Amino acid sequence: RAVEKPNDSLDGKRVLVTAGPTQEPVDPVRMLTNPSTGTMGFEVAREAARRGADVTLVAGPTSLDTPPGVTRVDVRTTEEMHEAVQSRREEVDLVVMAAAVADYTPKNPSDSKQKKEDGNLVLHLRRTPDILKTLGEHKQPGQTLVGFALETDDGPANARRKIERKNLDWIVLNDPKEEGAGFGTKTNRVTLFHRDGYAEEVPLQSKSQVARILLDRVTASVPEPSG
């Protein structure tokens, strides 16, 4: 089991991984964000580098250390992550989009701290760019795109819809309601879906092991559809 298969190698491959949350400022002291810690994406970056890939990790705010041999680009907002990713999309063979990207951002963030007032605050939000969908629209020949999907309901159907909508090769389905899975855990329990119909349930295990299985599948030749 510990024996490395030679075809696991990512030697010479250029891999782009995104990880962590994004933060959308309301004002200088307030923001919209989510509980992502970046662990899953950092483990994918670590493992890809261990297998010989040239790895760039575009990271939202996290407290994690950069894995050995990985080039790290720190970003804060979705717009910054979008720019960091799109500027590199033509030079990478594999993209693993593990970041938990904010879907909305305040329409008119304030440069000054807003003083609280009595009663409620109404925020106007606009959609952020869909980074992965943009990659799918500009997919390079031979490029592999891997997304993550966070679903609390109808996971498999929603995950497959995201494969289509974003022109992905693989999607990794997470259910944050599952024990030991989701935000801030050391472990994860995911289902992998390939665009051709292949699906694989990956039992609960460490995020580093999930990263290995993911890269094994992605690196291997495209599996036959299993219906």
Ligand code: CTP
């Ligand atoms: N994603 C992205 N840009 C966004 C939102 C999401 O690149 N603005 C990526 C995520 O990194 C993930 C995939 O798209 O790899 C799916 O994210 P998810 O939040 O599950 O789906 P959404 O398309 O945002 O739809 P919804 O949140 O409504 O389910």
Ligand code: CA
């Ligand atoms: Ca989303």
